[in-house]
Amino acid sequence: MNLNQARVARLATCGQDLQPHCVPVCFLASDRDIVIALDEKPKRVAPGQLRRVRNIRENPRVALLVDHYEEDWTRLSFAMIEGNARLDRLTQAETEGLRDKYPQYREMELSECLRIEPERIVRWPC
Structure with missing residues (x-):
């Protein structure tokens, strides 16, 4: 499975309260890490106040x-990436990569991101 062919992923976080939190995200994978833009999609709170961001500040494990x-279950596949995440800034190359992958980002200001440094990757089928 080529990760960047996937349009959406699910990010699971857990803060100090130990309550799991899972949300769909747009992402870009490189050889080293995975970035998730903190974008201008409509949300109820500012990006820095999103529960996923608060959780990562309390517990970087994601x-x-x-x-x-x-429907043909012989064609199912997944990749689960475990690692540490942190709040960071997008590089120019990452911004361009996200805009190439998601045309909606071409009209948005992109600067901050969640950066995941993978420690373990589980793939199926093997």
Whole structure:
């Protein structure tokens, strides 16, 4: 599975309250890490106040699930990436990569991101 062919992933975080939190995210994977833009999509709070961001500040351990589903179950696949995340700034190359992958980002200001440094990747099928 080529991670960047997937349009959406699910980010799982957990803060000090130990309550799991899982949200769909747009992302870009490189050889080293994975970035998730803190974008201008409509939200109820400012990006820095999102629960995923608060959780990562309290506990940087995250899991990112990228999956491919088909009715033909012989074609199912997924990759689960476990690692540490932190608040960071996008590089110019990452911004361009996100805008190439998601045309909606071409009209948005992108600067901050969540950066995941993978420590373990589980793939299925093997």
